[in-house]
Amino acid sequence: MIVITGATGNIGRALTGRLHGHGHDTLAVVRRPADDLGSPYAPADFDEPRTIGALLSPGDRLFLNSGIWPGFVDAHRAVIDLAAEAGVAQIVAVSVRDAAPGARLGMGMHGLIDAHLRKSGVPYAILQPSGFMQTLPRDFHDGTMYGSYGHTPVNYIDTRDIADVAAALLTSPVGPGRDYLLTGPPSLSHSAIAGQVAEVLGREVRYVNLSVPEMAAHLERQGIPQPFAGELAELQAETGDGSWAPTTGVVEEVTGRAPRTWQAFLTDHKHAFA
Ligand SMILES: NC(=O)c1ccc[n+]([C@@H]2O[C@H](COP(=O)([O-])OP(=O)(O)OC[C@H]3O[C@@H](n4cnc5c(N)ncnc54)[C@H](OP(=O)(O)O)[C@@H]3O)[C@@H](O)[C@H]2O)c1
Structure with a gap:
């Protein structure tokens, strides 16, 4: 099962459509009914991380993404810990270009989450896109x-390119932990x-x-x-x-x-x- 958080957002909606449209077993994590997604969905909220943890099973692949709010860092770190406990096979997380602990605004918040994910023991792919x-x-x-x-x-x-990269990573054999600077x-x-x-x-x-x-x-x-x-x-x-x-060739490397x-x-x- 591929569990998709932030499924109603820019990246999540494109990703869910693409994966479900190609016959993959997906579960969209949503805060309110989302029949237009075309994928099975379940209600859960990052503000209550256990509601997301309860949807995860051993071997699942998790797409980790949401908008940012003050509780964002703690909530995402808690979901990463719950994914590790559940035996999730891979986390593909959306971060931002130049994310680093101590950096300004979202870049600093993502930096903290990225650092937590790298130490979690769960195989990971951290997507660090431009604007x-x-x-x-x-x-x-x-x-x-x-x-x-x-x-x-x-x-x-x-953002459709970010979704395409995520789709490729979530449906191919899990590789070594890596950051992907997406331009x-x-x-x-x-x-x-x-x-x-x-x-x-x-x-x-x-x-x-x-x-x-x-x-x-x-x-x-x-x-x-x-x-x-x-x-x-x-x-x-x-x-x-x-x-x-500067640009990278990473989108082409992953999606062809x-x-x-x-x-x-x-x-x-x-x-x-x-
Ligand atoms: N904007 C940029 O230029 C830029 C650049 C680089 C990186 N980023 C990163 O990209 C991410 C945003 O991606 P996006 O644009 O695809 O998202 P988005 O369109 O902003 O949508 C946010 C998604 O997160 C969900 N969400 C928000 N709070 C939640 C909560 N408490 N529990 C469960 N779901 C929640 C929303 O659900 P609802 O529909 O229920 O609200 C929605 O599905 C952020 O981490 C941001 O830092 C953004």
Whole structure:
């Protein structure tokens, strides 16, 4: 059985559809009924880790993923421990590029979980992707995206490629524990990304670069409280310093094909920007 947490999210939905569609025995872990997933599902919540542990049996493969909230690190570490107790054969976990204990925001939280997983004794694959193309539409308002990324290229990946990598790893023989740095097509500056969005939408779209304090103030005006707004603005500047520009060949290595292009993503998600 392949047990899929975060099954209603960007990656989980694509993964569940792909695995179930190819006849694999899947169980989607959900917080509310999800008949549209097309897979058997069971209710459970990371806030009560034992509800997820109770769904695991010896030999299962577990896809470990969810959104982030304050209890995220403890909940994921508890589920990893329960998976070890249950005799799970493999955990494929979603982390983030440059995850490390002590790093900023989600990168620090994922760093703690990744470290716990590596020591758990359960065979693992830790997926460390660049930023998600699928979350970009929410950053464009009235044709404008504000950010403190600067003007250097930053890498983004289509979450369907992350799902494809996870599907390949969950359905092939379990390999040695490894981190997978997953990147998308060649990196673009945010102005160039706005230009691509404009081309697909057929109207003016622009990226406006702000300094870190300006971006923090902008986020506060959007309702994001301090210190989170400041951290987020700093994080954008850090990922925009060139460190998130290099790409890897890992998606192609695992799936046998190149990552989806910006054009493929924008064509399929045009409606989300409208
Ligand atoms: N956004 C980015 O650019 C980026 C980049 C790199 C890594 N990441 C990482 O990617 C992960 C998010 O992946 P995603 O985009 O596929 O997810 P997503 O679309 O944000 O969906 C989150 C999923 O987690 C589930 N979930 C949240 N809290 C839960 C809980 N307490 N118990 C059970 N399920 C819960 C949600 O269920 P409901 O439907 O019930 O809410 C949903 O299925 C995060 O770990 C994030 O750090 C994100």
